[in-house]
Amino acid sequence: MIPTAKRPVSRPDYTGLLGVAAVLLVWELAGRALAGAYILATPLDVLAHILQNAGLIGRALRETLGNAAIGFAAGNAVAILLASAALAWPRSEPVVSGLALLVFCLPLVATGPILRVLYGPGNGPQITLAALAVYYTTFVPLLVGLRAAPAVWFDLVRSYGRGRIAELRFVRARASLPYLFAGLQIAAPAAFLGAMVGEFTGAERGMGVLTIRAMRALDVSAIWALASVAAAVSILAYAAVGLLARLTLTESPPVILAPPPQPRLTGRHVPFGNAALVLLFALLIWWGAMEAFHLSAFFAKRPVDVWQALVTAPDAAETRVRLAVALGETSVFLLPGVAAGLALGAGLAIALMLAPALGAGATFVAVALRSVPIVATAPLVVLAFGRGAVGTITLVAVMVFFPTFVACRHGLRQAPGQVLDVFDSYAAGPVLRLWHVQIPAMLPAFFAAARMSVPASVLAVTVVEWLATGRGIGSLMALSASLSDYDLLWSSVVIVALLSVLGYAGIGVMERRILAVYAAEQVTR
């Protein structure tokens, strides 16, 4: 019997603390070894910097936390509304989910500057980006959670002659709580990250502003100090929501990251029909909002403007080439990074199943690091690996690695205990168990992570390109924003969002094919 296949026991886990101590120690030693290279500040340097600038950092932190908190509340409220709408009117679900995904795939790097001109000075963009960064990761598990209850609970409600309202009140609301908390937990650090990215786009105060300043000044200890503070805050936010969940929930939580519902393909043309509907609604909302708010046609481009810029304008061909070249540069970083992150995440999770003794500590560190706003550490990666391909690929890989690892590890543990017992009763070795039981059980979680890695990696790669490398689509977007070339900016936003959605959908198709073969029971629900 492998202990990790069982429900986690709630005893204090000191391996986690050991893991943190080990990380700190390695960091300090590496910092000392590399002293003089101006890339790594040691934990002691960082501490000294924070103490010296406590007032400044404190004020910036308060600013960013305030924006993040408002964005967190707004984004999650929207998520709850969207999930409720999809539940109340099931036929609207494909369109609601599709629109939610499309908006989530808007590259924050470009929406940031656009929001800046729309809002003018103030906290609007930071709050909006924080909300944009969180609503989807809450919406998806919540939608699953609202439906995850076994049919017999609904039968119970109906057997007393009660209807959907009672179902919602007595079953769904409570049954979805663990899923809601799972979403909120991921959302807490994401909101902080969103607010910081919003501050990159020309805010007056906040952690993002300090980070930009430190980068310009190449102030190594400041960069490391800010990244450390951001990481610590994110880990605390993540842990706080987790604690709240443990205090609220009485039953053991079912999932960390629930895979979204499999699209039920009822007919051949249904998915295409839905995609067309989503596009139609997106265009309507886009155009309608701009007209309704009388936004200036100079920076608030309409769908028609983008169409002209990409297709009918005299310089359309040139625009298309510029976009294609930039996208080509980006994909060189993006694809290997994603592949490496997915492979490492799944690979390490599997390897740790074979060495369970290391598992607890590694998971703790990974869960903690997953909540770090990786993008906020972009300057560090650039410092460490330079402005070339290695740095960018590493960052993308890291961004993808942690959620994949955590999801896969959770998926591996979902393997039904009774089936594992059967394998044990035949004295089947750990490799056989892995291959026949645990890896198939892991696949849905892996694919859920792979799908979510599309928008995450786009965010990572564009931020690095924008802040550091000066190449690719992220840099093109930053450049067009600073040159007020709004046609090009909007065109890049549209193209990147569409490509992201396509990538997401493509992984979904692959997922259905592979699951149908290796984990059939997961597809037919």
Place this chain on the structure above:
Amino acid sequence: MGSEADITESPGIQCIGLSKAFPGGVEVIRPLDLTLEGGRTTALVGPSGCGKSTLLRLIAGLEAPSAGEVLIGGAPPAEILRKAGLSMAFQDHSLLPWRTVRGNIELALKLARKPADPRAVRDLVRLVGLDGFAETRPGALSGGMRQRAAIARAMVTEPRLLLLDEPFGAVDEMTRRQLADDLPRIWEQRRTTTLLVTHSIPEAVLLADRILVLSPRPARIVADLAVPLPHPHAPGVAATPEFNAIVQAVSAALARGMAAAKPLAAQ
């Protein structure tokens, strides 16, 4: 329809040409005509997968018939549902994991829009032998304890019609005997119409006034046996020749049903 009085009293059940096939062509119940007298206890016995749970769900109005109809006290099931006059104890774990035993039992009162009744809840907890576990959540109960909690929940609303789907499957023998003594007494007292599914023939004989034996899927009634034992049962009734004769008859009917059915592979 003039069914008011029947539903609030002890409703009889009529199935008229009732049949059920699931999408994909699985025929579960062949057209079935059946009348159950109000205020009596009927046991359904049949091989696994023959459609017993499906029949119960059709009667409870949780499943729509493919053809034919169900009448409860002369009215469609929706009528008794609307009056919260029906309770069903489900075969699988239907307790809400975040509610304690007491909370789950109280939930039935809430769903039935009946006033909270701590006395009744306490009495039922004791009746099903869960004294001391009222504040325990289902996750910390054994399978048999959960089933007993579900029985208590089904009974707390004092339903006119009680549907029990294998209520004692995981309950140990001694507790089962105790329940088989206690429950029929209450049903008789309240004149509850009870329909229960069980795999244990002796249990069917102990609990019911009438036993229906079903064939393998698609379900037909292969035997309809009255249980002429006087209620309440004398201690040791299970050792009497009368009792054994009924057990034998049921088990013979089951065997006949199995033999008459097509080979499994052909279904």
